[in-house]
Each structure stands twice: as structure tokens, then as C-alpha cells.
Amino acid sequence: HGAEHIRRNHGISVKEANEAITDVAALLYDPDPKSTSKNSARLIGYSPTRGHVLVVILVHRNDRSEGWWGANGWTANNTDHQTYRRENTP
Structure with missing residues (x-):
């Protein structure tokens, strides 16, 4: 999977995914509540470059104690967009 998969299948660039993550x-x-393996995390964040809220699936890295791989x-x-808005509305 990774960057090429995300770009090819969903049109999301690494820059856009990183913006959502940060x-x-x-x-x-x-x-991730929608994962059957429970080995991944789901992040919902905004990408200014894309102008949209994105979902980014992250997998814990095995090669160090902290860090993630972008999987999708x-x-x-x-x-997900409504959840993002609801959780970020004072």
C-alpha cells in the first residue's frame, strides 16, 4: 500500500495526507473502530491543499517504538466529515 496506493486509488498526495495528520x-x-484486525488507527483531519477533510489509515511501525506508516x-x-465538524465545534 502506502503512498503510491493512496495516490493511484484515491488521488490523495503524500503532502495532503501529511497535512491531515498534522x-x-x-x-x-x-x-480504528472499523478495522477487523485492530492493528491500524484512523485519523480524520483537514488538508488545506486538498480543501477537504481526509481519512488517513495509519499502521504502527514495528521498527521503532513510536511512529506510523501511512497505509491508506x-x-x-x-x-466522517460530520464527525470532524461536530468534534471541532465549540
């Missing part, structure tokens, strides 16, 4: 208002669900990413659907 969004100070991003929502992190670890483990796509433009958030209505449900």
Missing part, C-alpha cells in the same frame, strides 16, 4: 484538530481513533487515505465521506 491538523491540530485531527481526530485519532486507535485502534481518501476524502472523508459525509459521516
